[in-house]
Structure formats: structure tokens, C-alpha cells
Amino acid sequence: MLTDLAAACRKSGLTVVELPGWQTRSRPTLSGGFSPSGVLCHHTGGASDSREYVDWMATVGRSDLPAPLCQLSLGRNGTVYVCAAGRANHGGTARATGPMPAGDANYLYVGIEAMNTGSEGWTATQYDAYVRLCAALCEHYGWPASHVRAHRETSVTGKWDPGLLDMDRFRTDIANAIAQEDDMTPAEYQKLADAQTAKILEAVTNQGEKTRARQIKTASRIVATIKRNGKATQDDIAALEEALAE
Numbered sequence: 001m002l003t004d005l006a007a008a009c010r011k012s013g014l015t016v017v018e019l020p021g022w023q024t025r026s027r028p029t030l031s032g033g034f035s036p037s038g039v040l041c042h043h044t045g046g047a048s049d050s051r052e053y054v055d056w057m058a059t060v061g062r063s064d065l066p067a068p069l070c071q072l073s074l075g076r077n078g079t080v081y082v083c084a085a086g087r088a089n090h091g092g093t094a095r096a097t098g099p100m101p102a103g104d105a106n107y108l109y110v111g112i113e114a115m116n117t118g119s120e121g122w123t124a125t126q127y128d129a130y131v132r133l134c135a136a137l138c139e140h141y142g143w144p145a146s147h148v149r150a151h152r153e154t155s156v157t158g159k160w161d162p163g164l165l166d167m168d169r170f171r172t173d174i175a176n177a178i179a180q181e182d183d184m185t186p187a188e189y190q191k192l193a194d195a196q197t198a199k200i201l202e203a204v205t206n207q208g209e210k211t212r213a214r215q216i217k218t219a220s221r222i223v224a225t226i227k228r229n230g231k232a233t234q235d236d237i238a239a240l241e242e243a244l245a246e
């Protein structure tokens with residue numbers, strides 16, 4: 001459960017509305033797990049832009065698709081609604097896209113339902129808010145902008161959302177927003193990510209023959225995570241040091 005989701009969203013500087021009970025709202029465990037490493041972007045497909053509609057997505061859902069239908073919703077005026085801390089029904093089966101693997105999209109991604117028909121276009125207000133929200137999530141959870149994907153990029157059933165959103169431009173804007181937050185240029189940010197990854201790889205390699213098979217296995221798993229995330233967190237480095245010190 002992402003019980004820090006509202007705090008993460010507030011880093012965007014946007015207005016954040018927490019729906020009652022969001023901290024414990026989730027699909028039942030039997031339906032699958034939830035351990036996201038990216039953001040999946042949707043549009044609702046309708047003209048609705050009301051608190052009632054958000055409540056419906058969070059607590060009712062469709063007869064064939066029970067709520068919650070997303071973790072977050074984004075209004076046309078840039079308001080962020082926090083709907084659920086746990087697993088939601090938004091992504092179905094995912095194919096691999098960019099650095100993200102194929103699998104259960106509801107396990108892999110935090111789902112954002114932006115209130116937009118998909119064919120109306122994106123006002124500067126809503127576009128900017130979408131960028132800032134995704135950047136805040138990436139920043140908070142340590143994901144690179146490349147982990148932000150469109151439902152149309154993961155869908156195996158021909159979904160086209162979010163309509164009229166150029167994902168390459170969107171991800172570039174998110175990367176710039178993250179870098180700005182860090183007071184670093186995108187190039188500097190990439191350099192730091194590369195340096196962190198290189199440091200970890202070197203630490204693993206230097207263990208050489210002394211390293212027992214189990215240590216290598218544990219370290220490799222951590223390195224794989226770092227590669228997937230595009231950068232190493234302090235936790236990754238601590239976990240790696242611990243694994244190698246065993």
C-alpha cells in the first residue's frame with residue numbers, strides 16, 4: 001500500500017484532495033499484488049469532471065470492473081484526487097514498453113485517470129499538471145521519466161488512451177521537471193544515474209572469486225532493480241553493501 005501517496009502528490013505543488021478511506025482502499029489481495037515501479041497514464045473518456053465522478057471511480061466502478069479504478073485522478077483544472085493506496089483495476093494485462101516489463105499492469109503501475117475525453121486535447125493547465133504530478137511521483141519513488149507509460153503503450157486490447165498526448169514529449173517534459181527539482185540539467189542527472197550504476201556494478205565485479213554464489217545472486221538482483229529504475233537509491237546501495245558483507 002502506498003500510504004505516502006498523498007505526500008508524494010503534494011510535492012507537485014498542485015491542489016491535492018484526499019478521498020475518505022483512500023489509505024486502506026484496494027482490490028482484494030486475491031486479485032493480485034501491488035508493487036509499482038512506474039506510472040500508467042489514462043484518460044477517463046468522458047465529459048465528467050466532478051467529485052461525484054471521482055467518488056464513483058474510487059468506490060463503485062463498473063459492474064464488470066469493480067472499484068477502485070485508479071490510484072489517482074486528475075481534474076481539468078489540475079486538481080489531484082487521491083483515490084486508493086492499494087491495487088486498482090486500471091491496466092489489465094501489460095505488454096513490455098520502454099524499460100518496463102510485460103505482466104500485470106495493476107501490479108506494475110500507479111494508475112492516473114485524467115478527466116479528459118481523449119479527443120478534446122489538453123489545455124496548458126491540465127498538461128502542465130499531468131507533467132508535474134508524474135514528475136512528483138517519479139521523484140518521490142525514485143523512478144526515471146521513462147517509467148511513465150501510456151495505457152496505449154501497454155494495452156493488449158487496443159486501448160488508445162491518453163488520446164492526443166504525445167508521450168515522447170510528455171516524458172521529456174517530466175524528465176526536465178525532475179531535473180529542475182534536483183537543480184540539475186537532464187544531462188547532469190543522466191551522468192549521476194550512470195555513475196551510480198557504474199559504482200554498483202564495479203562493487204559487484206570487484207568481489208571476484210571471493211564472492212560466494214549466494215552473494216552474487218543477491219547482488220545481481222539488486223543491480224537488476226537499479227538498472228530497471230535507471231538509478232540507484234540509498235536503499236539500493238545499503239542493500240548491496242549488506243549483501244556483499246555477509
Ligand SMILES: [Zn+2]
Nearest residue numbers: 042043151161
Ligand atoms: Zn486506460
